[in-house]
Ligand code: SF4
């Protein structure tokens with residue numbers, strides 16, 4: 001390990017870990033449920049479109065759905081079985097909304113698709129080819145947000161990647177899936193890291209792990225060879241929530257701050273989750289697409305808390321029952337941790353790519369339920385805010401619906417970590433107010449964009465009509481000329497025809513060039529847009545976020 | 554507002570009432586000292602103030618059609634009443650605490666919208682109003698409870714409070730006197746030196762007035778306990794005491810004959826109560842870290858200025874109220890540098 005001075009972020013919390021219970025037994029594979037509900041959208045970006053038909057028999061790892069959109073991720077069959085229907089089914093979402101899911105009646109054989117294309121010689125592949133493989137494997141960020149990984153592995157032209165960070169911090173209480181993965185699959189994670197390093201051409205890699213997690217640190221250290229130590233360092237970082245937040249982790253590990261409204265890549269850093277690295281290794285070295293993940297099942301209402309390798313589409317109830325859910329004790333079911341998790345009200349909601357933890361809180365575990373009191377301006381929220389915001393001002397202006405003021409107080413730098421609401425003695429659901437304000441602002445922007453769009457379309461139409469008129473006249477004129485020339489001499493006609501053909505070819509070429517630039521490498525601006533979409537987290541108004549933003553970015 | 558239950562999904566056992574109760578506990582040692590040195594008058598005033606505060610609060614909440622119970626249980630009215638009572642002379646007619654606290658609750662708290670909305674510290678508004686309207690009653694401080702002095706017992710104090718009658722053979726002259734701060738100020742105004750003023754005051758202690766220094770020390774300890782328990786932060790008290798202490802030190806060093814020592818200022822009157830309990834009232838104080846330092850230091854400096862040049866011997870109330878006015882501006886200009894923004 002390199003001696004290194006760690007950075008520090010402001011505020012944060014020391015939270016009770018509550019992690020030991022789910023780390024007692026080694027990770028096993030969850031049983032296969034009779035039916036899987038595989039959502040077409042388990043990521044940020046456009047929903048994938050089914051490429052199979054109802055009634056088809058599918059094999060494990062077979063492509064189920066894909067999309068032409070740029071920001072998207074394909075979906076594969078987690079096991080073998082028959083596609084019985086494609087229905088609207090509850091998916092993990094703050095509003096408990098439904099979305100299209102492919103329903104597979106499993107056959108229990110768990111039979112793999114033949115001819116998985118493994119690339120053990122990955123370093124012979126170009127970064128672009130690697131990204132394609134990672135995209136086709138449907139890999140998204142497994143740390144929580146679910147942003148397509150291949151996009152985050154594309155630094156863009158003339159961006160040098162100084163540091164590639166693997167996030168093993170897992171700072172939320174209860175969640176242990178990354179810790180277990182590091183303990184059990186350290187070698188695979190390192191393999192994935194090498195592949196990612198090759199894809200972004202990073203100079204140096206850091207794996208950040210919270211210092212309480214000594215077993216994971218030891219396992220990763222043990223797997224790290226002498227040779228690898230030259231460019232990979234494993235760093236134990238102080239346990240403090242939210243040190244696993246991307247910007248916080250970068251600050252701790254590199255002492256650099258990602259500027260507001262910028263991306264890590266703008267300061268030469270790329271950051272991925274350890275689970276994502278593992279999935280990349282699977283995809284590239286073994287040809288296995290992303291169809292399952294480590295999921296922590298824990299909480300006071302669970303008899304045997306543990307981690308299970310779970311196939312996507314498995315109904316949560318099935319998994320919870322397998323771990324001994326005591327329904328009478330269940331006070332609240334969360335996907336994720338207590339600080340940022342999502343409340344799940346329908347137990348049939350399927351596990352998806354971003355489901356790191358199912359937390360079944362028992363009686364009293366959700367803490368007290370005091371009524372909301374007025375803000376007493378105690379400033380506790382500002383003391384703990386890792387983004388150094390003034391949460392109480394944000395609250396004040398969100399409540400007053402003064403959205404300009406909220407943005408003056410940098411609402412969009414809020415990472416929704418929940419530290420402020422955690423400490424607030426008045427029990428104000430602060431984060432809820434911020435989400436409300438953000439949604440409102442996005443809605444306003446969308447409305448504005450829509451009207452701009454309509455105006456643009458109108459102007460474009462006008463333009464097209466004019467052009468058409470011009471072209472018509474031109475054609476008429478040319479015809480006339482041609483007729484005149486035909487009388488003058490045949491040779492000249494031929495020559496002008498050739499000229500015209502040549503010009504056409506050239507024009508087409510030029511057009512192709514611009515087109516290919518549009519779709520090939522993302523410009524930083526575009527990537528930023530995508531990241532903005534990321535931040536939106538497909539969060540609030542589902543109908544709008546499905547296609548719109550993806551195609552735009 | 555959306556009804557979706559949003560993260561975080563756990564909360565520690567923290568609440569407004571826990572904060573307020575801690576403040577009450579921290580006040581207890583100082584209050585005991587107060588009663589020990591100046592008699593049971595404080596408890597009488599305090600009881601009247603608390604009862605009146607809670608009743609007024611309940612009454613207004615009913616008028617405003619707001620839930621009454623949570624507001625009464627949050628403890629904020631209780632703390633306001635206790636702090637307010639601590640500023641009153643122990644020997645006061647019943648209507649002094651009553652009128653003061655009712656005025657404070659109505660005009661300084663609820664007319665602004667209740668808990669959390671008031672720009673001015675309600676206890677200090679009540680005190681300042683009384684001081685301006687009833688200067689005579691408000692400046693009659695009790696003599697210390699000493700064996701050689703005629704001191705009043707429980708019943709005497711209660712009777713005085715409700716009937717205005719003093720035990721036969723005594724009068725205000727024998728039972729009350731100016732506070733050390735007051736005495737020093739008037740003597741200096743009469744061209745006496747500080748030393749002569751202190752020498753002519755009958756009950757001086759080691760560093761400040763007899764009794765006063767102990768009350769201040771105990772409030773300081775109570776405040777320190779609040780800091781340790783993270784109910785308040787150190788910024789405002791430290792800045793205020795430094796502001797007052799440094800200003801007093803410079804003045805004292807430049808003209809020791811006309812300026813009392815910094816220690817005298819720090820341990821006299823309501824200095825410690827103000828620093829740890831009044832200036833730190835979260836609702837009316839600055840909220841940013843740098844803002845709190847400025848706010849506290851401002852109060853400290855103003856206290857000295859008013860004590861020396863102004864018309865009032867103590868000055869905590871007016872200094873706090875003046876700085877309350879500056880809070881929005883202070884907060885605005887001391888916003889922390891947001892993560893990822895340039896300094
Ligand atoms: S923690 Fe709560 S009560 Fe305190 S200032 Fe922040 S929002 Fe207000």
Ligand code: SF4
Nearest residue numbers: 385414415417418420
């Ligand atoms: S939720 Fe937002 S405002 Fe609250 S502490 Fe986290 S970053 Fe700060």
